[in-house]
Amino acid sequence: MVYQKDITVATRGHGDMLDITEALREAVRQSGIRAGIAHVFNVGSTASVGLIEFEPGLARDLPVALDRLFPPGLDYAHEQAWQDGNGHSHVQATMLGSSATVPVRGGEPVLGAWQQLFLAECDVHSRTRTLVITVMGE
């Protein structure tokens, strides 16, 4: 069995973090799938999906760490071609990854009590993001 749906979320620009755990939970319930996996994929190359304890502190610490390691101010070759000021956004999003996969059991995603699904906006301005959620199993 395969269930697939898109969800759309609005971000407020660079460093914005959204908790999308409830959207995942809802998709898994709608799928009717009891056991398997759920895959959440960000369409586009300047935002990321991953897992974190979603609390205000870490929702700052992660983007801060990304900006420290892949700073906006470096001389990105991407910038020379496009002058859109988001070379660091691309490198950050690629390093963090485009998708997360979570087990499904008993008709629910399996997550720790302090483990949530996030979308991290790495681009330099607000965006509308489309996520494709695919639930597979039986």
Add this chain to the structure above:
Amino acid sequence: MVYQKDITVATRGHGDMLDITEALREAVRQSGIRAGIAHVFNVGSTASVGLIEFEPGLARDLPVALDRLFPPGLDYAHEQAWQDGNGHSHVQATMLGSSATVPVRGGEPVLGAWQQLFLAECDVHSRTRTLVITVMGE
């Protein structure tokens, strides 16, 4: 077909690396699935699962690199809320990722000769970790 099992492993604290390849191999064999994928997921937000050549040198190099890039001594916002001294653990685990997915063929996980599945403990003390292994295919 879907096969799912949990395994539990004990870690000795920050920077501990465990080779969990045999547990994956055993789960794939138990599943009876010949072709598909195997997904290994760490429940919790301060440990990671990934792939590496598992030898004593790299089992040190990876945690050392994580501590160099995401040092314990930085001023994490997570720390201000929780004072549990593991802000770096969270950021490290999120960057490294919560799960790994490996192809299954001929009833075995497909891995290179020098490619193993690891669990990396990023938290600051010893923990008991639960991994959910999901094998899907036919």
Add this chain to the structure above:
Amino acid sequence: MVYQKDITVATRGHGDMLDITEALREAVRQSGIRAGIAHVFNVGSTASVGLIEFEPGLARDLPVALDRLFPPGLDYAHEQAWQDGNGHSHVQATMLGSSATVPVRGGEPVLGAWQQLFLAECDVHSRTRTLVITVMGE
């Protein structure tokens, strides 16, 4: 339904980036699967698969960022055991990840207009790389 194929690509050594999106698209078409997921896995521990806007600028920016964060010249414990000069290659590949998973819909991989699948060679010399593509769904 499960479809699996191997593809082989030649890399030119450290920092080489290959766009493998067409190979993914072809595998998905050959599978006959309309909805589900496609998983692309690099066999071996010194190359990575991921998603990026594949243009010449970013194809330089990503390897440059990896070398900046995990430099060849550090004192890797891996080096003491093997003296093959690729400790940084292993750490880079593990951090970037061994596989990517993409949704499949309408018999095609779902990707943004500026989102492509890459193979990044992290090893210090040219290699022949085997990728296992698994398409699952219905």
